[in-house]
Amino acid sequence: MSLATQKSSPYTVIADIYDLVMTDVDYETWSDYIDEIILQHKPKSVELLELACGTGTIAFYLEELDCYNITATDASADMIRIAKRKAARVxxxxxxxxxxxxxxxxxxxFDVVYMVFDSLNYLHSNEEILKLHSEVKKVLKPGGIFIYDFTTPRNSRKAIKYLNEERRHLKGKFRYERKSSYDAVNQIHTNKFHIEVMDPESDEPTQVFEEEHQQKIYTFDHIKSLIKKTDFTILQAYDGFELKPAHKKSLRITMVLQ
Ligand SMILES: C[S@@+](CC[C@H](N)C(=O)[O-])C[C@H]1O[C@@H](n2cnc3c(N)ncnc32)[C@H](O)[C@@H]1O
Known part of the structure:
Protein backbone atom coordinates (compact mmCIF):
# COMPACT_ATOMS: atom_id res chain seq x y z
CA MET A 1 0.00 0.00 0.00
CA SER A 2 1.49 3.37 -0.92
CA LEU A 3 1.38 6.15 1.65
CA ALA A 4 -0.32 9.48 0.96
CA THR A 5 2.12 12.40 0.69
CA GLN A 6 1.44 15.21 3.16
CA LYS A 7 2.52 18.79 2.42
CA SER A 8 4.52 20.33 5.23
CA SER A 9 5.29 24.02 5.74
CA PRO A 10 8.90 25.20 5.31
CA TYR A 11 11.19 24.27 8.19
CA THR A 12 8.74 22.03 10.01
CA VAL A 13 9.25 18.33 9.19
CA ILE A 14 12.72 19.04 7.83
CA ALA A 15 13.82 20.31 11.27
CA ASP A 16 14.34 16.72 12.44
CA ILE A 17 16.69 15.95 9.55
CA TYR A 18 18.17 19.43 9.04
CA ASP A 19 21.56 18.51 10.51
CA LEU A 20 21.65 15.42 8.30
CA VAL A 21 20.85 17.52 5.21
CA MET A 22 23.67 19.92 6.22
CA THR A 23 26.27 17.19 6.90
CA ASP A 24 28.63 18.62 4.28
CA VAL A 25 28.45 22.21 5.53
CA ASP A 26 31.57 23.27 7.43
CA TYR A 27 29.84 25.28 10.17
CA GLU A 28 33.00 25.47 12.29
CA THR A 29 34.86 27.35 9.56
CA TRP A 30 31.76 29.47 8.98
CA SER A 31 31.56 30.46 12.66
CA ASP A 32 35.31 31.26 12.66
CA TYR A 33 34.61 33.51 9.68
CA ILE A 34 31.86 35.37 11.58
CA ASP A 35 34.21 35.69 14.56
CA GLU A 36 36.96 37.11 12.29
CA ILE A 37 34.52 39.66 10.87
CA ILE A 38 33.49 40.69 14.40
CA LEU A 39 37.14 41.06 15.45
CA GLN A 40 37.83 43.11 12.34
CA HIS A 41 34.87 45.48 12.58
CA LYS A 42 33.62 45.48 16.20
CA PRO A 43 36.26 44.02 18.51
CA LYS A 44 35.29 43.68 22.18
CA SER A 45 31.74 42.73 21.18
CA VAL A 46 30.03 40.59 23.81
CA GLU A 47 26.30 40.59 23.17
CA LEU A 48 25.38 38.73 19.97
CA LEU A 49 21.97 38.18 18.41
CA GLU A 50 21.59 35.50 15.74
CA LEU A 51 18.60 35.69 13.40
CA ALA A 52 17.35 32.63 11.51
CA CYS A 53 19.65 30.42 13.60
CA GLY A 54 18.07 27.15 12.42
CA THR A 55 19.18 24.32 14.72
CA GLY A 56 21.79 26.59 16.30
CA THR A 57 25.03 25.06 15.01
CA ILE A 58 26.83 28.38 14.34
CA ALA A 59 25.78 29.72 17.74
CA PHE A 60 27.17 26.61 19.48
CA TYR A 61 30.56 27.03 17.77
CA LEU A 62 30.66 30.75 18.67
CA GLU A 63 29.78 29.92 22.28
CA GLU A 64 32.83 27.62 22.43
CA LEU A 65 35.04 30.70 21.98
CA ASP A 66 34.01 31.74 25.52
CA CYS A 67 33.76 35.45 24.77
CA TYR A 68 30.16 35.98 23.68
CA ASN A 69 26.68 36.02 25.25
CA ILE A 70 24.42 34.68 22.54
CA THR A 71 20.69 34.99 21.91
CA ALA A 72 19.66 32.88 18.93
CA THR A 73 16.29 33.12 17.21
CA ASP A 74 14.36 31.54 14.36
CA ALA A 75 10.78 31.79 13.06
CA SER A 76 10.42 28.02 13.02
CA ALA A 77 9.38 26.54 16.37
CA ASP A 78 10.54 23.14 15.08
CA MET A 79 14.08 24.37 14.32
CA ILE A 80 14.22 25.99 17.79
CA ARG A 81 12.95 22.73 19.36
CA ILE A 82 15.95 20.89 17.86
CA ALA A 83 18.34 23.71 18.86
CA LYS A 84 17.12 23.54 22.46
CA ARG A 85 17.53 19.75 22.47
CA LYS A 86 21.15 20.15 21.30
CA ALA A 87 21.70 22.92 23.90
CA ALA A 88 20.54 20.65 26.74
CA ARG A 89 23.04 17.98 25.63
CA VAL A 90 26.04 20.33 25.86
CA PHE A 110 23.29 43.90 20.97
CA ASP A 111 26.81 44.69 19.77
CA VAL A 112 26.34 42.40 16.78
CA VAL A 113 23.33 41.01 14.96
CA TYR A 114 24.24 38.27 12.47
CA MET A 115 22.36 35.95 10.15
CA VAL A 116 23.97 33.29 7.96
CA PHE A 117 23.35 30.80 5.17
CA ASP A 118 21.10 32.58 2.67
CA SER A 119 18.44 33.39 5.25
CA LEU A 120 18.00 36.82 3.65
CA ASN A 121 17.02 35.00 0.46
CA TYR A 122 13.82 33.87 2.19
CA LEU A 123 12.59 37.45 1.85
CA HIS A 124 10.79 37.81 -1.45
CA SER A 125 10.20 41.57 -1.62
CA ASN A 126 12.20 44.77 -1.27
CA GLU A 127 9.74 45.94 1.40
CA GLU A 128 10.54 42.91 3.56
CA ILE A 129 14.29 43.46 3.18
CA LEU A 130 13.90 47.11 4.23
CA LYS A 131 11.71 46.03 7.15
CA LEU A 132 14.40 43.57 8.31
CA HIS A 133 16.98 46.38 8.40
CA SER A 134 14.69 48.69 10.38
CA GLU A 135 13.89 45.88 12.87
CA VAL A 136 17.59 45.14 13.37
CA LYS A 137 18.38 48.84 13.91
CA LYS A 138 15.98 48.83 16.89
CA VAL A 139 18.06 46.22 18.78
CA LEU A 140 21.60 47.33 17.90
CA LYS A 141 23.67 49.32 20.40
CA PRO A 142 25.14 52.57 19.04
CA GLY A 143 27.97 51.59 16.68
CA GLY A 144 26.75 47.97 16.57
CA ILE A 145 27.08 45.96 13.37
CA PHE A 146 24.74 43.81 11.29
CA ILE A 147 26.31 40.90 9.39
CA TYR A 148 24.41 38.78 6.87
CA ASP A 149 25.06 36.87 3.69
CA PHE A 150 23.03 36.22 0.57
CA THR A 151 23.54 34.12 -2.53
CA THR A 152 23.64 35.44 -6.05
CA PRO A 153 22.12 34.25 -9.37
CA ARG A 154 25.51 32.86 -10.38
CA ASN A 155 25.49 30.61 -7.27
CA SER A 156 22.00 29.28 -8.05
CA ARG A 157 22.99 28.42 -11.62
CA LYS A 158 26.00 26.46 -10.29
CA ALA A 159 24.30 24.88 -7.24
CA ILE A 160 21.60 23.21 -9.33
CA LYS A 161 24.20 20.79 -10.71
CA TYR A 162 25.12 19.30 -7.33
CA LEU A 163 22.02 19.86 -5.16
CA ASN A 164 19.51 18.34 -7.55
CA GLU A 165 18.57 14.73 -6.77
CA GLU A 166 20.61 14.60 -3.56
CA ARG A 167 19.51 11.55 -1.51
CA ARG A 168 20.30 10.39 2.02
CA HIS A 169 19.06 7.61 4.29
CA LEU A 170 19.38 7.41 8.07
CA LYS A 171 18.40 3.78 8.73
CA GLY A 172 15.26 3.37 10.86
CA LYS A 173 14.78 7.12 11.01
CA PHE A 174 14.51 9.12 7.79
CA ARG A 175 15.09 9.01 4.07
CA TYR A 176 15.01 12.14 1.93
CA GLU A 177 15.53 13.33 -1.60
CA ARG A 178 16.07 16.94 -2.66
CA LYS A 179 15.16 18.35 -6.07
CA SER A 180 16.42 21.82 -6.90
CA SER A 181 15.42 24.13 -9.69
CA TYR A 182 16.21 27.72 -10.60
CA ASP A 183 13.84 30.05 -12.43
CA ALA A 184 16.35 32.56 -13.80
CA VAL A 185 13.67 34.90 -15.16
CA ASN A 186 11.97 35.44 -11.80
CA GLN A 187 15.17 34.69 -9.82
CA ILE A 188 13.47 32.04 -7.70
CA HIS A 189 15.46 29.08 -6.38
CA THR A 190 13.28 26.16 -5.27
CA ASN A 191 14.32 23.19 -3.15
CA LYS A 192 11.74 20.40 -2.91
CA PHE A 193 12.32 17.84 -0.18
CA HIS A 194 10.61 14.45 -0.32
CA ILE A 195 10.92 13.15 3.26
CA GLU A 196 10.05 9.64 4.44
CA VAL A 197 9.83 8.88 8.16
CA MET A 198 11.00 5.27 8.63
CA ASP A 199 9.84 2.62 11.05
CA PRO A 200 12.75 1.95 13.45
CA GLU A 201 12.30 -1.86 13.24
CA SER A 202 11.56 -2.54 9.60
CA ASP A 203 13.14 0.61 8.09
CA GLU A 204 9.99 0.94 5.95
CA PRO A 205 8.38 4.40 5.49
CA THR A 206 5.50 5.19 7.85
CA GLN A 207 4.84 8.79 6.76
CA VAL A 208 5.72 10.75 3.64
CA PHE A 209 6.08 14.52 3.43
CA GLU A 210 6.81 17.03 0.69
CA GLU A 211 8.37 20.30 1.87
CA GLU A 212 9.13 23.14 -0.52
CA HIS A 213 11.51 26.05 0.17
CA GLN A 214 11.58 29.02 -2.16
CA GLN A 215 14.32 31.64 -2.11
CA LYS A 216 14.50 34.87 -4.03
CA ILE A 217 17.96 35.36 -5.46
CA TYR A 218 19.48 38.85 -5.49
CA THR A 219 22.38 40.51 -7.26
CA PHE A 220 25.01 42.48 -5.37
CA ASP A 221 23.84 45.70 -7.04
CA HIS A 222 20.25 45.07 -5.97
CA ILE A 223 21.16 44.60 -2.29
CA LYS A 224 23.44 47.65 -2.37
CA SER A 225 20.66 49.78 -3.84
CA LEU A 226 18.30 48.66 -1.04
CA ILE A 227 20.86 49.36 1.71
CA LYS A 228 21.06 52.95 0.42
CA LYS A 229 17.41 53.30 1.49
CA THR A 230 18.16 52.20 5.07
CA ASP A 231 19.94 53.95 7.96
CA PHE A 232 22.88 51.55 7.59
CA THR A 233 26.19 52.16 5.85
CA ILE A 234 28.22 49.38 4.29
CA LEU A 235 31.48 48.81 6.20
CA GLN A 236 32.44 45.96 3.88
CA ALA A 237 30.99 43.40 1.49
CA TYR A 238 33.03 40.19 1.45
CA ASP A 239 33.41 37.52 -1.20
CA GLY A 240 32.55 33.94 -0.21
CA PHE A 241 34.33 33.03 3.01
CA GLU A 242 37.22 35.40 2.36
CA LEU A 243 38.07 38.75 3.89
CA LYS A 244 38.37 40.11 0.34
CA PRO A 245 35.91 42.47 -1.34
CA ALA A 246 32.87 41.00 -3.06
CA HIS A 247 32.57 41.48 -6.81
CA LYS A 248 30.08 40.88 -9.62
CA LYS A 249 31.04 37.19 -9.89
CA SER A 250 30.76 36.40 -6.15
CA LEU A 251 28.61 33.34 -5.39
CA ARG A 252 27.92 34.32 -1.77
CA ILE A 253 28.34 37.81 -0.38
CA THR A 254 28.63 38.70 3.30
CA MET A 255 27.56 42.24 4.12
CA VAL A 256 28.85 44.07 7.18
CA LEU A 257 26.70 47.09 7.98
CA GLN A 258 26.78 49.71 10.71
C1 LIG B 1 18.84 27.97 5.21
S1 LIG B 1 18.19 27.98 6.85
C2 LIG B 1 19.61 28.58 7.73
C3 LIG B 1 19.59 28.18 9.16
C4 LIG B 1 20.88 28.46 9.93
N1 LIG B 1 21.24 29.85 9.86
C5 LIG B 1 22.01 27.61 9.41
O1 LIG B 1 23.03 28.17 9.03
O2 LIG B 1 21.90 26.37 9.40
C6 LIG B 1 17.11 29.35 6.83
C7 LIG B 1 16.44 29.61 8.17
O3 LIG B 1 15.73 30.85 8.07
C8 LIG B 1 14.60 30.76 8.90
N2 LIG B 1 13.68 31.84 8.52
C9 LIG B 1 13.09 32.05 7.32
N3 LIG B 1 12.31 33.14 7.37
C10 LIG B 1 12.43 33.66 8.63
C11 LIG B 1 11.88 34.79 9.30
N4 LIG B 1 11.03 35.61 8.69
N5 LIG B 1 12.24 35.02 10.58
C12 LIG B 1 13.11 34.19 11.22
N6 LIG B 1 13.64 33.08 10.64
C13 LIG B 1 13.32 32.83 9.37
C14 LIG B 1 14.08 29.36 8.64
O4 LIG B 1 13.18 28.92 9.64
C15 LIG B 1 15.40 28.58 8.59
O5 LIG B 1 15.73 28.06 9.86
Whole structure:
Protein backbone atom coordinates (compact mmCIF):
# COMPACT_ATOMS: atom_id res chain seq x y z
CA MET A 1 0.00 0.00 0.00
CA SER A 2 1.49 3.37 -0.92
CA LEU A 3 1.38 6.15 1.65
CA ALA A 4 -0.32 9.48 0.96
CA THR A 5 2.12 12.40 0.69
CA GLN A 6 1.44 15.21 3.16
CA LYS A 7 2.52 18.79 2.42
CA SER A 8 4.52 20.33 5.23
CA SER A 9 5.29 24.02 5.74
CA PRO A 10 8.90 25.20 5.31
CA TYR A 11 11.19 24.27 8.19
CA THR A 12 8.74 22.03 10.01
CA VAL A 13 9.25 18.33 9.19
CA ILE A 14 12.72 19.04 7.83
CA ALA A 15 13.82 20.31 11.27
CA ASP A 16 14.34 16.72 12.44
CA ILE A 17 16.69 15.95 9.55
CA TYR A 18 18.17 19.43 9.04
CA ASP A 19 21.56 18.51 10.51
CA LEU A 20 21.65 15.42 8.30
CA VAL A 21 20.85 17.52 5.21
CA MET A 22 23.67 19.92 6.22
CA THR A 23 26.27 17.19 6.90
CA ASP A 24 28.63 18.62 4.28
CA VAL A 25 28.45 22.21 5.53
CA ASP A 26 31.57 23.27 7.43
CA TYR A 27 29.84 25.28 10.17
CA GLU A 28 33.00 25.47 12.29
CA THR A 29 34.86 27.35 9.56
CA TRP A 30 31.76 29.47 8.98
CA SER A 31 31.56 30.46 12.66
CA ASP A 32 35.31 31.26 12.66
CA TYR A 33 34.61 33.51 9.68
CA ILE A 34 31.86 35.37 11.58
CA ASP A 35 34.21 35.69 14.56
CA GLU A 36 36.96 37.11 12.29
CA ILE A 37 34.52 39.66 10.87
CA ILE A 38 33.49 40.69 14.40
CA LEU A 39 37.14 41.06 15.45
CA GLN A 40 37.83 43.11 12.34
CA HIS A 41 34.87 45.48 12.58
CA LYS A 42 33.62 45.48 16.20
CA PRO A 43 36.26 44.02 18.51
CA LYS A 44 35.29 43.68 22.18
CA SER A 45 31.74 42.73 21.18
CA VAL A 46 30.03 40.59 23.81
CA GLU A 47 26.30 40.59 23.17
CA LEU A 48 25.38 38.73 19.97
CA LEU A 49 21.97 38.18 18.41
CA GLU A 50 21.59 35.50 15.74
CA LEU A 51 18.60 35.69 13.40
CA ALA A 52 17.35 32.63 11.51
CA CYS A 53 19.65 30.42 13.60
CA GLY A 54 18.07 27.15 12.42
CA THR A 55 19.18 24.32 14.72
CA GLY A 56 21.79 26.59 16.30
CA THR A 57 25.03 25.06 15.01
CA ILE A 58 26.83 28.38 14.34
CA ALA A 59 25.78 29.72 17.74
CA PHE A 60 27.17 26.61 19.48
CA TYR A 61 30.56 27.03 17.77
CA LEU A 62 30.66 30.75 18.67
CA GLU A 63 29.78 29.92 22.28
CA GLU A 64 32.83 27.62 22.43
CA LEU A 65 35.04 30.70 21.98
CA ASP A 66 34.01 31.74 25.52
CA CYS A 67 33.76 35.45 24.77
CA TYR A 68 30.16 35.98 23.68
CA ASN A 69 26.68 36.02 25.25
CA ILE A 70 24.42 34.68 22.54
CA THR A 71 20.69 34.99 21.91
CA ALA A 72 19.66 32.88 18.93
CA THR A 73 16.29 33.12 17.21
CA ASP A 74 14.36 31.54 14.36
CA ALA A 75 10.78 31.79 13.06
CA SER A 76 10.42 28.02 13.02
CA ALA A 77 9.38 26.54 16.37
CA ASP A 78 10.54 23.14 15.08
CA MET A 79 14.08 24.37 14.32
CA ILE A 80 14.22 25.99 17.79
CA ARG A 81 12.95 22.73 19.36
CA ILE A 82 15.95 20.89 17.86
CA ALA A 83 18.34 23.71 18.86
CA LYS A 84 17.12 23.54 22.46
CA ARG A 85 17.53 19.75 22.47
CA LYS A 86 21.15 20.15 21.30
CA ALA A 87 21.70 22.92 23.90
CA ALA A 88 20.54 20.65 26.74
CA ARG A 89 23.04 17.98 25.63
CA VAL A 90 26.04 20.33 25.86
CA UNK A 91 24.87 22.49 28.81
CA UNK A 92 24.81 25.52 26.55
CA UNK A 93 23.81 28.91 27.94
CA UNK A 94 22.57 30.22 24.59
CA UNK A 95 19.08 31.67 24.84
CA UNK A 96 17.01 30.17 22.01
CA UNK A 97 13.78 31.99 21.11
CA UNK A 98 11.17 31.42 18.39
CA UNK A 99 10.93 34.79 16.64
CA UNK A 100 10.19 36.17 13.20
CA UNK A 101 13.00 38.55 12.22
CA UNK A 102 10.44 40.88 10.65
CA UNK A 103 8.94 41.44 14.12
CA UNK A 104 11.86 41.58 16.52
CA UNK A 105 10.59 41.81 20.06
CA UNK A 106 13.52 41.81 22.49
CA UNK A 107 14.27 44.15 25.40
CA UNK A 108 18.03 43.76 25.09
CA UNK A 109 20.42 45.62 22.75
CA PHE A 110 23.29 43.90 20.97
CA ASP A 111 26.81 44.69 19.77
CA VAL A 112 26.34 42.40 16.78
CA VAL A 113 23.33 41.01 14.96
CA TYR A 114 24.24 38.27 12.47
CA MET A 115 22.36 35.95 10.15
CA VAL A 116 23.97 33.29 7.96
CA PHE A 117 23.35 30.80 5.17
CA ASP A 118 21.10 32.58 2.67
CA SER A 119 18.44 33.39 5.25
CA LEU A 120 18.00 36.82 3.65
CA ASN A 121 17.02 35.00 0.46
CA TYR A 122 13.82 33.87 2.19
CA LEU A 123 12.59 37.45 1.85
CA HIS A 124 10.79 37.81 -1.45
CA SER A 125 10.20 41.57 -1.62
CA ASN A 126 12.20 44.77 -1.27
CA GLU A 127 9.74 45.94 1.40
CA GLU A 128 10.54 42.91 3.56
CA ILE A 129 14.29 43.46 3.18
CA LEU A 130 13.90 47.11 4.23
CA LYS A 131 11.71 46.03 7.15
CA LEU A 132 14.40 43.57 8.31
CA HIS A 133 16.98 46.38 8.40
CA SER A 134 14.69 48.69 10.38
CA GLU A 135 13.89 45.88 12.87
CA VAL A 136 17.59 45.14 13.37
CA LYS A 137 18.38 48.84 13.91
CA LYS A 138 15.98 48.83 16.89
CA VAL A 139 18.06 46.22 18.78
CA LEU A 140 21.60 47.33 17.90
CA LYS A 141 23.67 49.32 20.40
CA PRO A 142 25.14 52.57 19.04
CA GLY A 143 27.97 51.59 16.68
CA GLY A 144 26.75 47.97 16.57
CA ILE A 145 27.08 45.96 13.37
CA PHE A 146 24.74 43.81 11.29
CA ILE A 147 26.31 40.90 9.39
CA TYR A 148 24.41 38.78 6.87
CA ASP A 149 25.06 36.87 3.69
CA PHE A 150 23.03 36.22 0.57
CA THR A 151 23.54 34.12 -2.53
CA THR A 152 23.64 35.44 -6.05
CA PRO A 153 22.12 34.25 -9.37
CA ARG A 154 25.51 32.86 -10.38
CA ASN A 155 25.49 30.61 -7.27
CA SER A 156 22.00 29.28 -8.05
CA ARG A 157 22.99 28.42 -11.62
CA LYS A 158 26.00 26.46 -10.29
CA ALA A 159 24.30 24.88 -7.24
CA ILE A 160 21.60 23.21 -9.33
CA LYS A 161 24.20 20.79 -10.71
CA TYR A 162 25.12 19.30 -7.33
CA LEU A 163 22.02 19.86 -5.16
CA ASN A 164 19.51 18.34 -7.55
CA GLU A 165 18.57 14.73 -6.77
CA GLU A 166 20.61 14.60 -3.56
CA ARG A 167 19.51 11.55 -1.51
CA ARG A 168 20.30 10.39 2.02
CA HIS A 169 19.06 7.61 4.29
CA LEU A 170 19.38 7.41 8.07
CA LYS A 171 18.40 3.78 8.73
CA GLY A 172 15.26 3.37 10.86
CA LYS A 173 14.78 7.12 11.01
CA PHE A 174 14.51 9.12 7.79
CA ARG A 175 15.09 9.01 4.07
CA TYR A 176 15.01 12.14 1.93
CA GLU A 177 15.53 13.33 -1.60
CA ARG A 178 16.07 16.94 -2.66
CA LYS A 179 15.16 18.35 -6.07
CA SER A 180 16.42 21.82 -6.90
CA SER A 181 15.42 24.13 -9.69
CA TYR A 182 16.21 27.72 -10.60
CA ASP A 183 13.84 30.05 -12.43
CA ALA A 184 16.35 32.56 -13.80
CA VAL A 185 13.67 34.90 -15.16
CA ASN A 186 11.97 35.44 -11.80
CA GLN A 187 15.17 34.69 -9.82
CA ILE A 188 13.47 32.04 -7.70
CA HIS A 189 15.46 29.08 -6.38
CA THR A 190 13.28 26.16 -5.27
CA ASN A 191 14.32 23.19 -3.15
CA LYS A 192 11.74 20.40 -2.91
CA PHE A 193 12.32 17.84 -0.18
CA HIS A 194 10.61 14.45 -0.32
CA ILE A 195 10.92 13.15 3.26
CA GLU A 196 10.05 9.64 4.44
CA VAL A 197 9.83 8.88 8.16
CA MET A 198 11.00 5.27 8.63
CA ASP A 199 9.84 2.62 11.05
CA PRO A 200 12.75 1.95 13.45
CA GLU A 201 12.30 -1.86 13.24
CA SER A 202 11.56 -2.54 9.60
CA ASP A 203 13.14 0.61 8.09
CA GLU A 204 9.99 0.94 5.95
CA PRO A 205 8.38 4.40 5.49
CA THR A 206 5.50 5.19 7.85
CA GLN A 207 4.84 8.79 6.76
CA VAL A 208 5.72 10.75 3.64
CA PHE A 209 6.08 14.52 3.43
CA GLU A 210 6.81 17.03 0.69
CA GLU A 211 8.37 20.30 1.87
CA GLU A 212 9.13 23.14 -0.52
CA HIS A 213 11.51 26.05 0.17
CA GLN A 214 11.58 29.02 -2.16
CA GLN A 215 14.32 31.64 -2.11
CA LYS A 216 14.50 34.87 -4.03
CA ILE A 217 17.96 35.36 -5.46
CA TYR A 218 19.48 38.85 -5.49
CA THR A 219 22.38 40.51 -7.26
CA PHE A 220 25.01 42.48 -5.37
CA ASP A 221 23.84 45.70 -7.04
CA HIS A 222 20.25 45.07 -5.97
CA ILE A 223 21.16 44.60 -2.29
CA LYS A 224 23.44 47.65 -2.37
CA SER A 225 20.66 49.78 -3.84
CA LEU A 226 18.30 48.66 -1.04
CA ILE A 227 20.86 49.36 1.71
CA LYS A 228 21.06 52.95 0.42
CA LYS A 229 17.41 53.30 1.49
CA THR A 230 18.16 52.20 5.07
CA ASP A 231 19.94 53.95 7.96
CA PHE A 232 22.88 51.55 7.59
CA THR A 233 26.19 52.16 5.85
CA ILE A 234 28.22 49.38 4.29
CA LEU A 235 31.48 48.81 6.20
CA GLN A 236 32.44 45.96 3.88
CA ALA A 237 30.99 43.40 1.49
CA TYR A 238 33.03 40.19 1.45
CA ASP A 239 33.41 37.52 -1.20
CA GLY A 240 32.55 33.94 -0.21
CA PHE A 241 34.33 33.03 3.01
CA GLU A 242 37.22 35.40 2.36
CA LEU A 243 38.07 38.75 3.89
CA LYS A 244 38.37 40.11 0.34
CA PRO A 245 35.91 42.47 -1.34
CA ALA A 246 32.87 41.00 -3.06
CA HIS A 247 32.57 41.48 -6.81
CA LYS A 248 30.08 40.88 -9.62
CA LYS A 249 31.04 37.19 -9.89
CA SER A 250 30.76 36.40 -6.15
CA LEU A 251 28.61 33.34 -5.39
CA ARG A 252 27.92 34.32 -1.77
CA ILE A 253 28.34 37.81 -0.38
CA THR A 254 28.63 38.70 3.30
CA MET A 255 27.56 42.24 4.12
CA VAL A 256 28.85 44.07 7.18
CA LEU A 257 26.70 47.09 7.98
CA GLN A 258 26.78 49.71 10.71
C1 LIG B 1 18.84 27.97 5.21
S1 LIG B 1 18.19 27.98 6.85
C2 LIG B 1 19.61 28.58 7.73
C3 LIG B 1 19.59 28.18 9.16
C4 LIG B 1 20.88 28.46 9.93
N1 LIG B 1 21.24 29.85 9.86
C5 LIG B 1 22.01 27.61 9.41
O1 LIG B 1 23.03 28.17 9.03
O2 LIG B 1 21.90 26.37 9.40
C6 LIG B 1 17.11 29.35 6.83
C7 LIG B 1 16.44 29.61 8.17
O3 LIG B 1 15.73 30.85 8.07
C8 LIG B 1 14.60 30.76 8.90
N2 LIG B 1 13.68 31.84 8.52
C9 LIG B 1 13.09 32.05 7.32
N3 LIG B 1 12.31 33.14 7.37
C10 LIG B 1 12.43 33.66 8.63
C11 LIG B 1 11.88 34.79 9.30
N4 LIG B 1 11.03 35.61 8.69
N5 LIG B 1 12.24 35.02 10.58
C12 LIG B 1 13.11 34.19 11.22
N6 LIG B 1 13.64 33.08 10.64
C13 LIG B 1 13.32 32.83 9.37
C14 LIG B 1 14.08 29.36 8.64
O4 LIG B 1 13.18 28.92 9.64
C15 LIG B 1 15.40 28.58 8.59
O5 LIG B 1 15.73 28.06 9.86
Missing amino acids: NSEIKFITMNFLEIKLDKK
